Amino acid sequence: MANMTCYHCGDDCGRDKVRFDERDFCCHGCKTVYEIFTSNGLSNFYEIEAKAGNTPKEVRSKYDFLDNQEIVSKLVEFNEEGVQVINLSVPSIHCSSCIWVLENLNKLHPSISNSQVDFPKKTLRVTYSYVNFSLKGLVLMLSSIGYEPYISLDEYDKKEKRKDRSLIYKLGVAGFAFGNVMLLSFPEYFELPAGEAGVEEFWLEQYKPVFRWLMFAFSLPVVFYASQDYFISAYKGLRSKLLNIDVPIALGVLTLFLRSTVDIIFDLGSGFFDSLTGLIFFLLLGKFFQQRTYSFLSFERDYKSYFPIAVTRLNQDKSEENIQIYKVKVGDRLLIRSNEIIPVDCMLIKGSAQIDYSFVTGESQAVFKESGEKLFAGGKQLSGLLEVEVLKSVSQSYLTQLWGNSVFSKDKASAFQTLTDSIGKRFTAGVLTIATLATLFWLVYEPSMALNVFTAVLIIACPCAIALAAPFTLGNMLRIFGRQKLYLKNTNAIERLAKIDTAIFDKTGTLTTTKKDAILYEGVELTTEEIALLKTTLRASNHPLSRSLYGILQSNAIMTLDEFQEHTGKGIEGRANQHSIRIGSAGYVGRDSIQTSADTAVYVSSDDDFKGRFVFKNSYREGISTVFQSLGSSMQIGVLSGDNDGERKQLQKILPVRTQMHFNQKPEDKLQHIEHLQKEHKVLMVGDGLNDAGALAQSDVGIAVSEDINVFSPACDGILDASQFNKLSTFMELSRKSIQVIKMSFVLSLCYNLVGLYFAVTGQLQPVIAAILMPLSSISIVLFTTLMTNALGRKLNQPTN
Amino acid sequence: MSVIYVLLAISITVALVFFVAFVLSVRSGQYDDAYTPSVRMLFEDELLDQESNLDTDKAEITQTKRTNQ
DSSP: OOOOBOTTTOOBOOTTOEEETTEEESSHHHHHHHHHHHHTTOTTHHHHSTTOOOOOOOOGGGGGGGGOHHHHHHHOSEEETTEEEEEEEOTTOOSHHHHHHHTTGGGTOTTEEEEEEETTTTEEEEEEESSSOOHHHHHHHHHHTTOOOOOOHHHHHOOOOOOOOHHHHHHHHHHHHHHHHHHHHHHHHTOOOTTSOOTHHHHHHHHHHHHHHHHHHHHHHIIIIITHHHHHHHHHHHHTTOOOTHHHHHHHHHHHHHHHHHHHHTTSOOOSHHHHHHHHHHHHHHHHHHHOOOTTOOSOOOGGGTSOSEEEEEOTTSOEEEEEGGGOOTTOEEEEOTTOBOOSOEEEEESOEEEEOHHHHOOOSOEEEOTTOEEOTTOEEOSSOEEEEEOSOGGGSHHHHGGGSGGGGOOHHHHSOOHHHHHHHHHHHHHHHHHHHHHHHHHHHOGGGHHHHHHHHHHHTOOHHHHHHHHHHHHHHHHHHHHTTEEESOHHHHHHHHTOOEEEEESTTTTEEEEEEEEEEEESOOOHHHHHHHHHHHHTOOOHHHHHHHHHOOOOOOOOOSEEEEETTTEEEEEETTEEEEEEOTTTTTOOOOOSOOSEEEEEEETTEEEEEEEEEEEEOTTHHHHHHHHHTTSEEEEEOSSOGGGHHHHHHHSOTTOEEEOSOOHHHHHHHHHHHTTTOOEEEEEOSGGGHHHHHHSSEEEEEESSTTSOOOSOSEEEEGGGGGGHHHHHHHHHHHHHHHHHHHHHHHHHHHHHHHHHHTTOOOHHHHHHHHHHHHHHHHHHHHHHHHHHHHHHHSTTO | OTHHHHHHHHHHHHHHHHHHHHHHHHHTTTTTOSSHHHHHHHHHHHHHHHHHHTTOOHHHHHHHHHHHO
16 A cells, blocks of 8 residues: 555655554654543544644653743743643644544543633633643643644733724624614604605604604714724824825714704704614624634744743753743853754853754754854754853844844834725815815705705715725635635735735745755765665764755665764764765865855765765745746846855746845845835835844735744734745735725725715705615625625636646 | 503613623623634534443533533
8 A cells, every 4th residue: 555644644654654553653653642542532533533633743851941830820821729721822723623632631631620722713721730730741741642832932921911802892782773773763764755644644753752862872882882993093094184084984973973863853854873873883894804814823923932931051050940031141051952942142162053043044054063152042953962151131132132123113004005095085085075065055055955965965975885895805805815825914915915016035945945955966876785874874863964865865775783973063974784884064074175065965975985975955946936937027026045145046047037136135134125125116025034024024015934834933914825835926916906806896886975975965865865875885895895806716726726 | 552662662672681692792702712612512412422432420521511611
């Protein structure tokens, strides 16, 4: 059987498959989870959804800091009488099986009394007694079944945020009042014109005031509570001399309310309470639709969610202690284990450092450091234990200082004038002109009608449909993008995306993929025995380069090594059957290094005889040349890389000729480059790491590309799943089309307004007409925009899928 | 004649009861997560099935049921 997949996680089993209980597993981790589940009566996990498991990762001493009670007490939400409640973020929650197993955690440990999943947010809330159990135990248990929680410095700082549910309350109030007012207006809707009145008229006449005052009462909470956001926004707009769309809305609401109140006081008519409440209900519905976004993603992350909470401090008496990261002082000695992130700028004391800065600087290769050299915060130690001395505290480190830049506190959405606002400005001016002209005309012709006409114009011209067009079009587009794995922060980002004329890309991690390296061999061809020996030797090494090389070497003969040596930072040596092989840096294999090329390479020698080298080329994402071709036709494109220019030639081959390329760019350089471009252009920045964070924040739209959207990505306007990178130009095109849809619906709603204005200007506006016209226009706009965006969205499904 | 007042009073009271119920449900957090309960609801039966198969304590079932709500 060639395509055997793991019973637990569904991955290809490969060669190292594990057979257990008549089922296949891809690794021992998956098998162990299966064992845990089946022996605790949780085998139902596999019934709900097949092959839905996660492979557990090795954690070991990673969570030792949870022994520190001070840290624990900061993390838990509730901590009294032997009971703790914690809300953990578990990024690997992805299906109903996950919900089921995580909500049955009490079967795995009796101390857990309750666990509850919030699927959209991917969080797990656990109540447990800490008498025989601890947070560390819980975290380790979750990790052992493949649901490792994500605990970062961000969590530690988090202040108790109260949920803002005001919009849903307002929507409820408006909906409640709308329904009741409609019901109470019915008698008057069916009132026959005067003269044709029958006996029933007497009955209506008698109870009219009751109905009208009840409607008045219902409209009070709507005007003074549900619609207060519009008044506030209009007031703010006017104060900063801006006519936003909320000005005519607030004006319309106010006029509706005052005119209706006057009408019922002086018995002039039934008032427009039905239109008033309906209008606000629809407007809030639009807002609600627009506001719902991706709660499981965070778009405001800074270095804090990348950094660990605690580090191991080495005390004077050589004892190890886990301390909170903010308590790290200059001069402290810290221990950094392999795969840990260096939290502060420090000096290397002991150990040989091999640090991956790719996330911080964009450099693709690991950097080697000797003791006495300086290490910057944010790098990840790849193998071996380090002892370092702290040079700067967390907040003063090189990387964290970048966050002091003012671009991170800037709110792009509020600085951008939306299409609705710019139309709203002209619209308001137009409405006020018409209202004044019509009033002037009636003042001359028939003064008693003047006030009536003035208010009627303001009522009918209330731009309900215009205000709804953008939320529904963009809100729906946001959802369509989300289904295709481009997660935008808000609808405003789509509008900004539509205006982009320059696109700048980061290289490492954005254009290249970290998942696979292309490896080329240069030199004397290796014999089969040599390859077999090489592969066996590599097998024993944990170095990332060894792992990727091991993956591509074609050899099935695994032999037993007589001797194996690993010289950290230099290379490895294997010996079997009187033959030896060395793999590592050029100097290690006895070769003059510095081969001018900037490529990453490992050198091989067999029996002290130099053979050749394996060159690791960055492998570019599939379809990037097509993306660049199609983007290049409509906008300027460029590449900003923190890496050296070793790849320049290869990039030039793939990308269109006009592409500008800049290498060796520091995070600040990137930010300034974008800033410079913005003088004349609207710039899109596509990046992935902390080194792009400044550029992402500065650009008009910053999109972070991520292999796994659940792990850290820097602050941005949108997160794009790396697998969808080739659809980038389609996304941009669709954003532009959405703006066209909004414009079309503006025209449509203008038609309704013209009809309404005819009634208003001629002084014939009856409450019934207003009550019909307003919902009709709103609903047709909603229908139109939804259908149009869905039709556009279908385009995304066609290519490449 | 005044029956209309009675009817109005009743209809508005009923409406208000629902409105209050809505506000209370929002306040208790029912609208914060609109997805998970829909999945959780489907688990109850499977849970019962499996529990009886394994001959475990009935009390535990009721407890899980209660806590799941």
